Each structure stands twice: as structure tokens, then as C-alpha cells.
Amino acid sequence: MALLQIAEPGQSSVPHQRRFAVGIDLGTTNSLVATVRSGVTETLADDDGNHLLPSVVRYQPDQTPVVGTLAKSHAVTDPFNTIVSVKRLMGRGVADLKSLGEQLPYKFADTDSTVPRITTAGGDVSAIEVSAEILKSLKDRSERTLGDELVGAVITVPAYFDDAQRQATKDAARLANLNVLRLLNEPTAAAVAYGLDSGQEGVVAVYDLGGGTFDISILRLTQGVFEVLATGGDSALGGDDFDHAIAEWIMPQVGLDESTIDPSIARLLLREACKAKEALSENDQVELDIELSENQRWFGLLTRDQFNQLVDPLIKKTLMACRRAMRDAGIEKNEIIDVVMVGGSTRALRVREQVGDFFQQEVLVSIDPDRVVAIGAAIQANALAGNDPDGGMLLLDVIPLSLGIETMGGLTEKIIHRNTPIPVSRAQDFTTYKDGQTAMAIQVVQGERELVSDCRSLAKFELRGFPPQVAGAARIRVSFQVDADGLLSVTAKEETSGVEAHVEVKPSYGLNDSEIETMLRESMDYASDDMKARSLREQQVEADRVIEALDAAMAEDGEDMLEADERDTILSASELLIQMRQTSETAQEIKLAIEDIERASAGYVAKRMNASVQKSMAGHKVEEFTVEEEKP
Amino acid sequence: MSVDLFSSNYFEIFNASFSYDIDLNEMGQIYLDLQKSVHPDRYANASDQEKRIAMQQTSLINQAFQTLKDPVSRAQYMLKLKGLDMNSETDTTMDAGFLMEQMEFRESIMDARDKNDPLAELDSMAIDLNNKMKDLMDAFTRAFAEASYDSAREIVRKMQFIIKAKKEVDELSEKLEDELM
Numbered sequence: 001m002a003l004l005q006i007a008e009p010g011q012s013s014v015p016h017q018r019r020f021a022v023g024i025d026l027g028t029t030n031s032l033v034a035t036v037r038s039g040v041t042e043t044l045a046d047d048d049g050n051h052l053l054p055s056v057v058r059y060q061p062d063q064t065p066v067v068g069t070l071a072k073s074h075a076v077t078d079p080f081n082t083i084v085s086v087k088r089l090m091g092r093g094v095a096d097l098k099s100l101g102e103q104l105p106y107k108f109a110d111t112d113s114t115v116p117r118i119t120t121a122g123g124d125v126s127a128i129e130v131s132a133e134i135l136k137s138l139k140d141r142s143e144r145t146l147g148d149e150l151v152g153a154v155i156t157v158p159a160y161f162d163d164a165q166r167q168a169t170k171d172a173a174r175l176a177n178l179n180v181l182r183l184l185n186e187p188t189a190a191a192v193a194y195g196l197d198s199g200q201e202g203v204v205a206v207y208d209l210g211g212g213t214f215d216i217s218i219l220r221l222t223q224g225v226f227e228v229l230a231t232g233g234d235s236a237l238g239g240d241d242f243d244h245a246i247a248e249w250i251m252p253q254v255g256l257d258e259s260t261i262d263p264s265i266a267r268l269l270l271r272e273a274c275k276a277k278e279a280l281s282e283n284d285q286v287e288l289d290i291e292l293s294e295n296q297r298w299f300g301l302l303t304r305d306q307f308n309q310l311v312d313p314l315i316k317k318t319l320m321a322c323r324r325a326m327r328d329a330g331i332e333k334n335e336i337i338d339v340v341m342v343g344g345s346t347r348a349l350r351v352r353e354q355v356g357d358f359f360q361q362e363v364l365v366s367i368d369p370d371r372v373v374a375i376g377a378a379i380q381a382n383a384l385a386g387n388d389p390d391g392g393m394l395l396l397d398v399i400p401l402s403l404g405i406e407t408m409g410g411l412t413e414k415i416i417h418r419n420t421p422i423p424v425s426r427a428q429d430f431t432t433y434k435d436g437q438t439a440m441a442i443q444v445v446q447g448e449r450e451l452v453s454d455c456r457s458l459a460k461f462e463l464r465g466f467p468p469q470v471a472g473a474a475r476i477r478v479s480f481q482v483d484a485d486g487l488l489s490v491t492a493k494e495e496t497s498g499v500e501a502h503v504e505v506k507p508s509y510g511l512n513d514s515e516i517e518t519m520l521r522e523s524m525d526y527a528s529d530d531m532k533a534r535s536l537r538e539q540q541v542e543a544d545r546v547i548e549a550l551d552a553a554m555a556e557d558g559e560d561m562l563e564a565d566e567r568d569t570i571l572s573a574s575e576l577l578i579q580m581r582q583t584s585e586t587a588q589e590i591k592l593a594i595e596d597i598e599r600a601s602a603g604y605v606a607k608r609m610n611a612s613v614q615k616s617m618a619g620h621k622v623e624e625f626t627v628e629e630e631k632p
Numbered sequence: 633m634s635v636d637l638f639s640s641n642y643f644e645i646f647n648a649s650f651s652y653d654i655d656l657n658e659m660g661q662i663y664l665d666l667q668k669s670v671h672p673d674r675y676a677n678a679s680d681q682e683k684r685i686a687m688q689q690t691s692l693i694n695q696a697f698q699t700l701k702d703p704v705s706r707a708q709y710m711l712k713l714k715g716l717d718m719n720s721e722t723d724t725t726m727d728a729g730f731l732m733e734q735m736e737f738r739e740s741i742m743d744a745r746d747k748n749d750p751l752a753e754l755d756s757m758a759i760d761l762n763n764k765m766k767d768l769m770d771a772f773t774r775a776f777a778e779a780s781y782d783s784a785r786e787i788v789r790k791m792q793f794i795i796k797a798k799k800e801v802d803e804l805s806e807k808l809e810d811e812l813m
Binding site: 181182222223225320323327380384385394395421422423424426481483542546549550598601605606609610615 | 681
């Protein structure tokens with residue numbers, strides 16, 4: 001007979017219950033979902049046994065959008081309604097699309113929103129909504145396979161994604177009703193899978209060339225810690241561009257011009273170009289046979305040499321980014337023990353060859369470049385869901401692009417430099433330039449260039465109503481906080497008067513909250529009642545988590561750390577919350593009870609966290625406090 | 633003895649004595665241990681409040697380590713703790729000999745391009761600058777220990793010149809490498 005399991009006091013009320021969490025690689029070309037089951041990390045297949053889900057969504061009038069292989073089969077015949085490579089549009093504004101525009105066959109709707117919308121037979125859709133369809137499909141697949149609701153997902157993003165692109169990804173998850181445990185950088189995810197598998201310790205480079213994005217990350221692996229030293233890349237460069245280079249090479253040979261080409265023919269050429277590219281990984285040359293129309297057929301020959309010439313300039317761009325990342329990391333080539341190749345586009349032999357030459361070593365191609373990112377994400381999702389309490393794994397990541405604000409003359413003042421470890425907060429003081437000035441416009445930008453116009457504008461907001469003073473007398477403190485997902489929030493405060501403004505940085509290119517609410521409401525899945533039920537459910541889950549965490553903490557050290565009256569206050573707040581949790585029908589009531597308990601336990605929480613810091617320092621020499629007199 | 637992160641100075645956070653000459657390896661180890669106990673990933677299932685505190689603590693530890701790791705910002709931070717603001721524009725008289733040397737050095741960076749092997753030339757300049765930086769770091773350690781804060785401050789200004797020159801050398805190397813690739 002199996003022994004009955006008894007939980008330690010204060011531990012989870014339902015011991016050994018698995019909390020299902022997944023890792024999702026939301027790719028430009030294909031997406032994947034993976035999870036940890038019985039200690040094994042594996043990608044999940046659909047009903048037909050396919051692991052890769054083509055990141056393609058097709059919209060038809062009055063129909064649920066179709067995602068994946070079926071949608072992909074219409075990419076050539078129905079280009080306007082079949083959205084491919086939507087990742088390239090994530091977090092992009094209307095102006096950005098003009099530069100990308102020539103490669104995109106879509107029709108964009110005129111809209112007041114800053115978010116571009118693609119006109120399809122099924123209505124106008126934003127990139128965020130298209131991505132949400134892909135996420136929904138993977139969520140359904142996971143829940144069907146695992147037979148239970150997911151507690152959340154780790155979703156990977158290119159390390160070089162800027163704030164707007166990250167926020168867009170998070171918004172897509174929200175639309176898909178998916179709880180995001182963490183946004184994880186793709187090369188970091190790959191490093192986790194590689195590191196845990198190989199057990200290697202030292203500095204590694206992860207070269208990640210996907211369908212539409214490129215990342216290079218330099219990481220140090222020690223004792224289960226994955227510390228990103230520097231990252232770099234190009235969030236608009238990938239295997240797609242190889243296809244375009246080939247297609248552009250074909251066009252003049254068949255008498256076509258990029259500016260006048262029919263979208264169906266363009267898609268056809270791209271598809272054939274992609275096939276030719278893949279074939280060249282096996283063969284020295286490939287014969288092209290393209291049926292342009294019923295009575296026009298074109299035969300051609302693409303040799304590997306010709307292909308290399310076409311893609312070399314693109315590969316060179318990636319190597320420039322590698323060099324910069326190494327310099328930022330302060331690492332020399334000979335310190336790198338492994339160069340890990342990730343992303344489908346690293347199958348191209350020319351890429352392997354050039355990257356190997358650059359790092360002066362054989363590159364590592366033994367891991368499956370398609371799956372490794374999802375696998376790494378699943379491992380972190382499992383840890384974040386609390387299924388691996390003894391695991392010492394920790395991922396320390398950095399911000400890929402500098403963050404700053406606009407100052408006089410359209411110049412950028414950097415507040416947080418690229419490759420600073422996150423989370424990070426930093427503040428800088430600014431002042432007025434005119435006598436009597438009572439307001440200040442603050443433009444938040446991201447990028448490395450000196451001029452604001454060359455950087456990415458993330459948000460604009462105004463701080464108003466501070467008292468008029470002579471120029472230079474006001475002290476406006478602008479504080480940046482970047483969280484562990486790499487997302488920024490900004491606060492501005494005039495110090496002499498206390499006037500304050502705060503923004504979650506998202507308005508410039510993201511959807512604002514009301515747009516998201518509207519979309520959630522409009523989408524058929526969430527009728528108004530469902531919305532209420534959903535937010536009630538969310539608050540109940542949050543309440544359970546708070547109660548569980550508090551019980552565990554009190555059992556551990558409540559006696560030692562709390563005065564009797566402090567403990568009583570917390571306990572009565574806790575009882576109130578438990579009662580609310582069980583009886584209340586409205587999310588708002590539970591939320592208020594949670595806020596009460598948080599207020600009551602604020603001091604206790606702070607004490608406990610400090611104690612945990614102490615504990616981690618106890619292992620080190622205690623010589624520091626001899627320096628008291630040195631304190632200013 | 634209790635340590636509250638938010639009221640500690642950066643040296644206290646890492647159990648390090650208040651001296652310019654720090655053991656970066658040891659500090660790096662403590663940094664990782666601290667991260668293991670405060671990083672937001674450790675609080676993924678905690679209440680929003682704990683998540684917020686975890687984020688603030690980790691941010692502080694990151695900022696502290698970044699500040700102390702870099703030789704210039706470490707020196708500036710130490711002076712700031714002594715009440716000396718590096719950004720004040722007052723009394724900026726600098727060692728004339730040093731300034732002259734810097735100007736000459738800048739010129740030689742420009743000239744490197746026309747040398748037989750410009751990259752080798754730039755490499756040796758970089759080594760030269762690194763050595764100068766090491767000398768300045770030693771000088772700062774001594775000056776600070778002797779409480780000669782004015783001369784410590786001048787040393788920091790010299791460090792800033794060296795860093796800037798190093799950046800120019802690096803940028804030119806990079807440009808030349810690009811042209812050769």
C-alpha cells in the first residue's frame with residue numbers, strides 16, 4: 001500500500017499537485033509549445049503528430065480564423081487574407097511599416113489607432129490579434145494534451161526586441177487568455193536547454209538566426225546561473241531575408257519588377273526561393289522550375305556560390321553584431337567555450353561556415369535548432385510555476401537597447417545603457433529652461449543613436465502644474481524602472497512641489513487598455529458574462545495564492561518575527577480574505593480584501609525578505625561591519 | 633547585526649570593506665548569491681507585494697554591482713559618499729602636463745590610420761591606455777586612503793580622459809576592421 005502523503009505545515013494545501021506550465025516559442029515562421037512532464041522536457045504535438053505550428057493565420061468572412069498548416073496552404077492563393085511572418089509587425093507603428101512595406105503584400109486599414117491594422121476578408125486585424133490566434137491554438141493544444149488548465153506560460157521573444165515589441169507580445173498573450181509567467185529572451189532560453197543538457201560551465205555564445213529576427217547573446221554559465229553578459233542583434237533580419245534576396249535575384253530574370261509584381265506571384269517566388277535555400281543545405285546547386293502562370297514557366301539554376309554571394313552581406317551584418325556584443329561583454333574570442341547555433345536559418349551551411357570563421361572554432365550544431373528555445377522556455381516555466389523548489393537555476397538577463405529621454409535640441413540623454421542587468425531602476429534629474437515654466441513634455445526613447453529622431457519613440461507624456469520658478473530652479477526627477485520581462489515604466493516628479501506623473505510605457509505603438517478591453521469584449525470567446533466570470537476567477541486564484549503564501553510564511557517564522565498585535569492584525573485580514581474568497585461574487589470585493597491584507601502584512605513581508613538576504617550573506621565573511629566609521 | 637538593503641551603502645551590500653581596491657571575483661560571487669535569494673523569478677508565485685519588493689531589491693543590487701564594478705563609477709561613488717560631487721563645475725584646474733599629453737595622444741590616434749599597420753598601432757595604444765588606467769587606479773587607492781580627496785577627484789578626471797581616449801581607439805579599430813572585412 002502506498003504511504004499517505006502529509007504536507008509540511010503551511011506548505012501547499014494540495015501537496016504534489018502539479019501546476020502545468022508551458023514554454024512557448026512564438027516564431028516568425030513556426031511556433032512551438034513545450035512542457036516538463038515526469039522530469040522530461042518535450043515539445044507537444046498536434047493531433048496529427050506535428051510539433052511545429054506554422055505561424056500563419058487565415059481570415060475568412062464570418063469564420064473563426066484558421067491557424068497553422070491549413071492556413072499556410074493558402075498563402076500563395078489568398079495572400080491578402082493569409083497573414084504570414086506577423087512577428088515582423090509586432091510593436092511596429094504605421095511609419096515603421098513603410099520601411100518594411102515593400103516586402104509585405106497586405107492592405108493596411110486607415111485607422112485612428114497608432115497600431116496598424118491589416119484589412120482582411122474577416123475584418124481589420126492588428127499584429128497583436130494575429131499573434132493571439134497563434135497563442136490560442138498552442139494553448140488549446142497544451143490543455144488538450146495535459147488534460148488540465150495551464151497556470152501560465154513563459155513566452156520567448158528575440159533578445160533584441162524593444163519595449164514596444166515586448167509589450168505587444170504580452171498584449172497578445174492577454175488576448176489569448178494566457179497568463180504570462182515571464183517573457184524570456186530566445187537565446188537565453190536556448191542557453192538553458194544547452195547548459196542543463198551539456199553541464200558545461202564557462203562563457204558561451206548563442207547565435208540565433210530565425211525566420212525574421214537575429215540575436216547574439218554572450219552568457220556565463222556557473223552553478224546553475226545563466227548570466228547574460230551582453231546581447232545584440234537585429235529584430236528585422238532573418239531567413240526571410242535570404243528568401244527575399246533569392247526572389248529578387250529571380251525577378252529580373254523572369255522580367256518582373258518588385259514594385260509592380262502581383263502579390264500572388266511574389267508569394268510564389270518566395271516559396272520557391274525558400275525551397276531552393278533549403279535544398280542548398282544538401283546540394284551544391286538546385287534547379288528552379290517555376291510556373292509563373294498557365295502559359296509561362298521559368299527554368300533556372302541556383303548554385304551554392306551564387307547563393308553565398310546573395311546572402312553574404314546579410315550574414316556580415318550579423319557578424320558585426322557579434323563583435324559589438326563581445327566588446328560589450330568584455331570577452332575575447334578565445335574565452336568562448338562553445339558557439340551554440342539556434343534557429344532554423346542556421347541550417348544554411350554558409351551561416352555555419354562564416355560564424356565558425358568569425359569565432360575561430362567549430363560551431364555547435366548538434367542540438368535541434370527549431371526546438372531548443374521552446375525546451376528552454378518550458379524548463380523556466382516549470383521552475384516559475386513552483387514545480388522545482390529545490391532547483392538552483394537562475395536566469396540573469398540584460399536590457400538590449402539603451403533607454404533615455406529627449407532633451408533640448410532633439411538629443412537623447414541615456415538613462416539606462418544597453419546590456420545593463422535587469423530588473424533595474426535609475427533616476428536622473430532635469431530642469432526647466434524658461435522662467436515661469438510650469439509643465440514639461442517627456443519623450444521616452446529607446447536606441448543607441450544621439451538624435452531622438454534616429455531612436456525608437458516609446459512614449460510621450462506631460463508633467464504639469466508645478467510652481468513657476470526661474471529657469472533652472474525646478475528639479476524634475478525622471479525615474480525608469482525595467483522589470484524582469486524587460487518592460488519599462490516611467491515616473492516623473494517635480495521634487496520641490498511633489499507634482500508627479502507615471503506611465504506604463506505603451507501608448508506609442510501598443511494597444512492601450514481600452515483597445516484591449518474592447519477587443520476582449522468583441523471577441524466571441526468572451527461575452528460580457530464571461531468577462532466577469534473570468535476576472536472573478538482571476539481574483540480567486542490571486543486570493544488563494546496570497547493566503548497560501550502567507551500561511552506558509554507564518555508557519556515558518558510568524559512566531560519569531562511578529563509582535564502579538566501585528567500578528568492579530570494580519571490574521572484577521574487573512575480571515576476576512578478567506579471569507580471573501582468563499583462567498584463573494586464580485587472580483588472587486590476580493591481585490592479589496594487582498595489589498596487589505598497586503599497593507600497589514602507589508603512590514604512583515606519586508607522583514608522576511610531582508611532575512612532572506614541575510615541568510616544568503618551568512619555564508620560569506622562577516623568583516624563588513626567594521627567599516628561603520630567610514631559611512632558618510 | 634542586521635543589514636537593510638535600502639539603507640546600506642553599496643559596499644555594505646556586498647560585505648566589502650570601504651576601500652577602492654576590491655576583489656571583483658569575490659564580489660561577483662556574493663552578487664550571484666544575493667540574486668539567488670532576491671531575484672523576481674524566486675517570487676513568481678508570491679503576492680504582488682512580494683514581487684514588487686523583489687524587483688526593487690534586485691534593481692538595487694544590480695545598480696550597486698554595476699557601480700562598483702566599473703573603476704570610474706566606483707571612484708565617483710566613493711567620493712560622493714564623502715560628500716564630494718564630481719559633477720560640480722568648480723575648480724576644474726587640471727594638471728597642464730596631463731592635458732598636453734592627452735592632446736598629443738589624441739593626435740596620434742588620428743595619425744594611426746596612416747601607419748603601416750594601423751591596427752597593430754591601435755592595439756599598442758590600447759595596451760598603453762590600460763596601463764595608464766591601472767596606474768591611476770593605484771593612485772586613487774592611495775589618495776583616498778590618505779583622505780586627500782581633492783587629488784582623488786583630479787585622478788577621477790584623468791580616468792575619464794583615459795576612458796574617452798580608449799573609446800576613440802576602439803571605435804577607430806572597429807572602423808578599420810570594417811573596411812578590411
